[in-house]
Amino acid sequence: xxxxxxxxxxxxxxxxxxxxxSNLALAVALAEHNAGAPGNAQLxxxxxxxxxxxxxxxxxxxxxxxxxxxxxKDLVTMRNPTSEYSFLAYLQSKGxxxxxxxxxxxxxxxxxxxxxxxxxxxxxxxxxxxxxxVVDIRPVEEDGEITCFEVEAHDRxxxxxxxxxxxxxxxxxxxxxxHLPEGAQLSDRIWHNHELLDRLxxxxxxxxxxxxxxxxxxxxxxxxxxxxxxxxxxxxxxxxARYGYAPADDSSFVNxxxxxxxxxxxxxxxxxxxxxxxxxxxxxxxxxxDLELIDELYRRLYQExxxxxxxxxxxxxxxxxxxRTVEDSVRATVEFLPTGEHxxxxxDYLVYATGYRPMDVLKALGTVAPYCRTDESGRVRVRRDxxxxxxxxxxxxxxxxxxxxxxxxxxxxxxxxxxVRVGEIVRSIAGGxxxxxxxxxxxxxxx
Numbered sequence: 001x002x003x004x005x006x007x008x009x010x011x012x013x014x015x016x017x018x019x020x021x022s023n024l025a026l027a028v029a030l031a032e033h034n035a036g037a038p039g040n041a042q043l044x045x046x047x048x049x050x051x052x053x054x055x056x057x058x059x060x061x062x063x064x065x066x067x068x069x070x071x072x073k074d075l076v077t078m079r080n081p082t083s084e085y086s087f088l089a090y091l092q093s094k095g096x097x098x099x100x101x102x103x104x105x106x107x108x109x110x111x112x113x114x115x116x117x118x119x120x121x122x123x124x125x126x127x128x129x130x131x132x133x134v135v136d137i138r139p140v141e142e143d144g145e146i147t148c149f150e151v152e153a154h155d156r157x158x159x160x161x162x163x164x165x166x167x168x169x170x171x172x173x174x175x176x177x178x179h180l181p182e183g184a185q186l187s188d189r190i191w192h193n194h195e196l197l198d199r200l201x202x203x204x205x206x207x208x209x210x211x212x213x214x215x216x217x218x219x220x221x222x223x224x225x226x227x228x229x230x231x232x233x234x235x236x237x238x239x240x241a242r243y244g245y246a247p248a249d250d251s252s253f254v255n256x257x258x259x260x261x262x263x264x265x266x267x268x269x270x271x272x273x274x275x276x277x278x279x280x281x282x283x284x285x286x287x288x289x290d291l292e293l294i295d296e297l298y299r300r301l302y303q304e305x306x307x308x309x310x311x312x313x314x315x316x317x318x319x320x321x322x323x324r325t326v327e328d329s330v331r332a333t334v335e336f337l338p339t340g341e342h343x344x345x346x347x348d349y350l351v352y353a354t355g356y357r358p359m360d361v362l363k364a365l366g367t368v369a370p371y372c373r374t375d376e377s378g379r380v381r382v383r384r385d386x387x388x389x390x391x392x393x394x395x396x397x398x399x400x401x402x403x404x405x406x407x408x409x410x411x412x413x414x415x416x417x418x419x420v421r422v423g424e425i426v427r428s429i430a431g432g433x434x435x436x437x438x439x440x441x442x443x444x445x446x447x
Contacts, residue, residue, distance in 0.1 A: 010044075010166070011148050011166045011167065011168060012044045012045055012046060012165060012166065012167045012168070013043040013044050013045060013167065013168050013169060013429060014026075014030065014043060014044070014045035014046075014167060014168075014169050014170075014171055014429060015045070015046055015047070015048070015149070015151045015165050015167035015169075015170050015171075016045065016046070016047035016048070016170075016171045016173065017047075017048055017134050017151075017170060017171070017172045017173065017174060017364070018047075018048075018049060018050075018172065018173040018174045018175055019047045019048070019049035019051075019054065019121075019128050019130075019173075020049075020056055020173060020175045021056055021075065021117060021415060021418060022173040022175075022401040022402060022418055022421075022422070023047055023171060023173040023401065024054075024075060024117065024120060024121055024124070025075040025076065025418045025419055025421075025422045026171055026173070026401070026422040026425065026426070027045070027047065027124045027127060027128075028075055028076055028083070028085050028120065028124070028422075029076075029079065029419075029422040029423055029425075029426045030043050030045050030426055031124070032076075032080060032083065033426050033430060037430070041430065043426070043429065043430060045127060046127055046128070046129065046165060047127060047128040047129070048128070048129050048132045048133070048134050048151070048153045049128055049129070049130050049131075049132065050131065050132065050133040050156060051130060051131070052130055052131045052156075052157075053130055054117065054118055054121040054130075055114075056114055056117055057110075057194065058114075058197070058198075059193070059194045059195040059196050059197050059198050059199075060110075060193060060194060060196060060197070060219060060222070061110055061111050061114055061197065062110070062196075062197070062222055062226045063109075063111065064109065065109065065110050065222055066105075066107040066108065066109050066110065067107050067108055067109070067110055067113050067415075068107065068218070068248075068250075068290070069107070069258075069414070069415050069416055070106045070107065071087045071088075071105075071106060071107070071108050071113070072087075072106075073258075073415050073416050073418075073419070074086055074087040074116070074415075074419065075117070075120060075418065075419055076419050077419060078260065078417075078419040078420050079419040079420050079422070079423040080419075080423075085120050085123070087108070087113070087116050090115075090116045090119050090120070093119070094119075129153065129155075129163065131155060131156045131157055132153040132154065132155050132156065132163060133153060133154055133156055134151060134152065134153045134364075135152050135153065135154055135162075135366070136151075136152045136366040136367055137149050137150070137151050137152075137170060137365055137366045137367060137368045138150040138151075138152070138366070138367045138368065139367065139368050139371065139394065139396070140166065140396075144393070145393055145394075145395050146371070146393055146394040146395060146396055147168070147395050147396060148166050148167060148168050148396050149166065149167050149168075149170055149368060149396050150164060150165075150166055151164070151165045151166070151167060151170060152164055153165070167396075168396050168397065168429075169396060169397035169398070169399060169429050170396075170397070170398055170399070171399040171400075171401060171425060172359075172361065172364060172365075172398070172399070172400050172401065172402075173400075173401035173402055174359040174364055174402065175359070175402065176356035176357060176358060176359075176402070176413055177356060177357055177358070177359055178192040178194045178356055179354050179355045179356055179357045180192060180352055180354060181214075181320070181352070181354060184323070184352060185323075185324070187325045188325075189325050189329070189330050189348065189349050189350065190323060190325065190330055190349075190350045190351075190352070191349070191350075191351050191352070192351070192352045192353075192354070193213075193215075193219050193220070193223050193351050193352065193353040194356075196223055196226070196351065199349075200230075207233060208231055208233075208234045208348045208349060209233070209234055209235065209348050210234055210235040210236070210237065210346075210347045210348050210349075211227045211231065211234055211235075211236050211237070211347065211348065211349050211350075211351060212236075212237040212238075212239060212330070212332055212345075212347040212349070212350045212351070213227070213236065213237065213238050213239070213350075213351045213353055214239050214240070214320050214350065214351065214352050214353060214354060215240060215352065215353035215354050215355070216240035216241070216242050216245055216246070216287055216289075217286070217287040217288065217289065217353065217355060218248070218288065218289050218290065218293075219353045219355070220238070220240065220289075220353030220354075221245055221289040221290075221293050221294065221297060222293065223351055223353050224236055224238045224297065224312070225293060225296065225297060227351075228297075228300065228311065228312050234311065234348070235311050235312075235313060236311060236312050236313070237313045237314075237315060237345070237347060238312070238313070238314045238315065239315045239318050239319070239320055239332075239334055240315075240316060240318070241317060241318065241319050241337065242287075242316065242317070243316050243317055244294075244314075244316060245288075245289040245293075245294045245297070246283065246287065246288050246289065247283075247288060247289060247290070247291040247294055248283065248284060248285070248288035248289060248290055248291070249281075249283040249284050249288070250284065254281065254284060255284070257277070257281045257284060257409070257410055257411075258284075258410075258411050258414070258416040258417065260417060260420045262409060262411070263408050263409055263411065263417060264384075266407075266408060266409035266410075267384050267407060267408055267409070274406070274409075277409065277410075278405070278409075278410060281410060284410065285410060285414065286355075287355070297312070300312055301314065315334055315336075315343075317336065317337045317338060318334050318335060318336050318337060319334070319335050319337060320332060320333070320334055320335075321333040321334065321335050321342065323350050326346070328348075329346040329347060329348055330346070330347050330348070330349065330350045331344060331345075331346055332344070332345055332346075332347055332350060358402055358403035358405070358413060359402070359403055361380050361388075361400065361403050362374075362380065365398070368394075368398070371390045371391045371393070371394045372388050372389070372390050372398070373388075373389040373390060373391070375406075377406075379406050380400070380403075381407075382400060382404050382407040382408070385399075385424055385425065385427075385428035386399045386400055386401065386404060386408070386421065386424065386425055386428075387399050387428060388400060397428075397429065399425050399428075399429075401418075401421065401422075401425075
């Protein structure tokens with residue numbers, strides 16, 4: 001076997017960019033493929049991750065928050081229900097399987113699910129280079145064709161030492177990037193919610209009088225709830241343009257949009273139907289909140305009005321016009337949309353809970369980006385097996401995990417379809433299926 005991290009000219013089958021849940025699931029799928037493949041059909045791989053260790057939204061691992069998808073949509077079960085890396089196998093290894101069953105829960109806490117991900121990641125730690133950031137992907141030409149890529153990564157703790165790996169395929173899973181409104185400027189007092197817990201830990205001993213949270217989605221509501229619960233002396237201001245938090249639609253029929261075959265339907269649909277499906281079902285995932293959390297926040301708001309001590313203040317149908325740090329506070333200007341009236345208020349800390357956006361694929365691809373084909377909107381064209389369409393001269397493969405909503409639908413950046421997707425990618429790489437747009441059969445979904 002080739003040491004995937006050896007400093008030599010060996011050409012790997014796969015180099016993964018990013019090591020969150022998607023590429024962790026890919027590492028498992030590759031291992032399970034290799035376990036059943038003869039030596040000459042096994043796939044070599046390595047992964048680069050810029051974080052110093054495995055972590056998935058650590059800044060929002062709020063106690064008591066739960067996963068929003070079933071534990072059965074873990075890294076493997078939808079692809080291979082007998083995998084030793086399932087959430088149930090994790091529970092068994094921790095001695096909690098019976099307790100979890102008695103708990104009668106489909107949705108584990110995020111803290112527990114993160115521990116599951118770390119448990120799986122620990123089995124594959126030899127195959128990943130942490131604290132390494134990929135800075136370029138260069139095409140390598142042979143006899144007039146580009147047969148592989150040269151991936152350059154820099155060790156963030158030792159920037160002067162580049163690391164080069166050659167690969168026949170790269171799989172990009174850079175995750176979602178925190179989104180800020182145009183013109184927003186972060187500071188020691190203005191944060192994005194993805195760093196909430198880290199920032200709050202730094203406030204130990206400091207007494208905050210007020211926090212202001214911008215946004216109306218799940219992470220915004222969770223941030224408001226957590227601050228209200230853990231900062232008992234502070235006022236918590238929630239600012240959003242809607243009349244109130246909108247509930248997520250997780251009803252059984254609508255949840256079929258997350259089924260594996262829904263990807264087939266979406267991929268084969270004309271553009272107007274794709275947009276219609278995205279518009280119809282945005283309430284399953286975007287800017288919506290679990291109903292139980294909405295009810296809890298409203299209960300607190302009402303109870304405070306009863307007692308006369310109102311710490312939770314909701315500024316609905318309003319938007320933030322400006323926020324700037326002024327000495328030891330943030331001066332926020334909020335516009336009440338029906339009248340256009342502006343209110344200026346000073347708050348100790350302001351948190352943007354304004355969501356995430358997919359990575360810029362073409363920017364991340366570096367030198368190889370010009371070889372990728374795009375549609376009329378400038379988005380990369382992606383085949384059904386998640387391989388980017390490229391010029392004919394480029395025979396090496398670029399696969400995407402995440403930024404494919406325009407081609408594969410709403411599950412592209414969610415856990416729901418991760419296990420199945422990585423199985424499709426592994427089969428495509430293993431079989432050299434570079435010229436098909438046909439969906440694979442789900443009946444034999446194991447990698």
